[in-house]
Amino acid sequence: MNDKFKDLSTDxxxxxxxxxxxxxxxxxxxxxKWYWEGINxxxxxxxxxxxxxxxxxxxxxDVRNGPLxxxxxxxxxxxxxKYTFVNFNFIT
Numbered sequence: 249m250n251d252k253f254k255d256l257s258t259d260x261x262x263x264x265x266x267x268x269x270x271x272x273x274x275x276x277x278x279x280x281k282w283y284w285e286g287i288n289x290x291x292x293x294x295x296x297x298x299x300x301x302x303x304x305x306x307x308x309x310d311v312r313n314g315p316l317x318x319x320x321x322x323x324x325x326x327x328x329x330k331y332t333f334v335n336f337n338f339i340t
Contacts, residue, residue, distance in 0.1 A: 288339040294332045
């Protein structure tokens with residue numbers, strides 16, 4: 249995994265089904281598929297520093313324009329000090 253994401257941890261109870269470093273345009277990201285309490289979902293994880301200038305709305309629009317998200321998917325965004333999580337494709 250890219251050294252930029254070496255501190256990436258998983259919340260208790262979350263089972264990571266797939267995790268891979270990727271590129272999002274010029275940005276390094278991590279793409280995940282995960283399971284938690286009956287929910288399957290996916291995440292694109294950015295370095296917060298890389299997306300700090302983007303509003304949540306702009307970040308959501310950028311992810312929606314990418315190849316990973318279903319058209320009808322809800323999105324949640326969680327910004328932490330080091331990482332920003334964009335979660336989508338929820339299946340319960």
